[in-house]
């Protein structure tokens with residue numbers, strides 16, 4: 263049966279105390295709603311309907327790149343009302359999976375298992391048992407243990423309030439059942455809202471089978487209502503990432519001090535020191551060592567490379583056995599061949615550094631191609647920008663750039679050439695020659711020092 267997903271995301275999330283709609287707050291660097299929408303995509307649904315309301319334009323923009331259909335709920339009259347709007351365009355013979363935009367960590371396999379059960383013409387609930395169930399809808403079961411109803415906190419009797427099994431809010435069911443139930447929902451409850459949870463009692467009355475599933479971890483179905491819950495869920499998620507990386511053999515100095523905001527793949531014998539952040543797609547080859555306080559984004563680092571403390575990478579490709587940092591900054595378009603060295607306070611951008619080449623101290627290399635075995639002295643700057651346009655610098659194999667040189671692009675330093683320290687190079691330096699472009703030193707013997715004026 264074709265699957266259609268309905269995601270409820272119309273609420274404001276007052277308790278976040280933020281101008282940003284709740285579902286756009288980020289977990290692991292990604293808006294919660296994107297976590298949900300991407301999980302939904304993994305199920306390959308025929309359609310995904312996202313119910314938007316509060317700041318709908320902003321929310322719609324955040325999912326614009328996904329094949330989803332946003333439907334507008336002008337007034338938030340309850341989850342039953344929201345599902346009614348989300349289900350408007352759903353095909354008669356579809357199976358519906360209902361998700362919440364503020365429950366970011368639901369596993370796709372669990373959602374699929376619920377859908378498979380709903381395909382058997384059942385209403386399927388996702389429930390979880392909590393030590394503190396306060397605030398949630400309670401799962402009411404009869405003497406045989408069969409689910410009879412969901413009762414919201416505000417409508418629950420004292421006995422019902424003692425129930426610890428709660429409704430996570432996630433449900434799956436055949437669309438034709440939902441269509442029959444939606445017009446029968448009534449707002450005669452403590453909150454004067456249309457509760458989607460009332461469909462459970464309707465299923466019982468109609469003799470429709472009700473099944474349920476539970477998550478492996480309660481956090482997988484945890485909704486976020488405030489900043490504290492968001493932070494707690496983030497820490498749990500990061501702990502799971504660290505556990506998985508260690509399971510793959512990575513050594514992590516402190517599993518509570520690593521953040522993976524994307525996907526991190528590791529080879530064997532990788533070591534990651536404390537306080538590192540990995541964003542986007544990051545690949546670390548065998549034996550890579552990452553020092554403390556590094557930020558690595560969308561970067562591949564090949565086997566054997568050593569990264570020292572406080573280095574920052576973005577959109578870079580690093581070859582084998584390189585030596586980087588401390589305090590190096592590799593900006594987008596940086597590519598290092600094997601055994602290259604980039605040391606402290608060196609910044610690179612759109613720069614290729616050939617095999618074994620070194621820029622060890624205080625240097626800016628922008629829009630630069632560096633051959634093999636080049637030595638770039640401390641304080642070298644490629645002057646790549648004239649205020650309007652950018653130009654490239656080319657430094658060929660075996661060249662030596664003396665300290666504190668400015669290479670004014672476009673310029674070529676030929677193979678084996680040497681640039682004398684303190685030079686400002688504006689013209690091509692031919693291969694194997696020496697260029698010196700600096701003020702000449704004059705020594706004045708016996709020069710009288712200035713004296714203090716009265």
Ligand code: UD1
Pocket residue numbers: 270271272273274313315335337338339340341342343344362363364397398399400412414428429430431456457458459485
């Ligand atoms: C709901 C469930 C409750 C469950 C709890 C789990 C109902 C009546 N209750 O309660 O059983 O234990 O979730 O967290 O369903 N939303 C809309 N439009 C609306 C109303 C809500 O889009 O008109 C969205 C909200 O933005 C939120 C979600 O639906 O993402 C749940 O709504 P909320 O008001 O938080 O329901 P709860 O009272 O928490």
Ligand code: MG
Pocket residue numbers: 485487
């Ligand atoms: Mg809620």
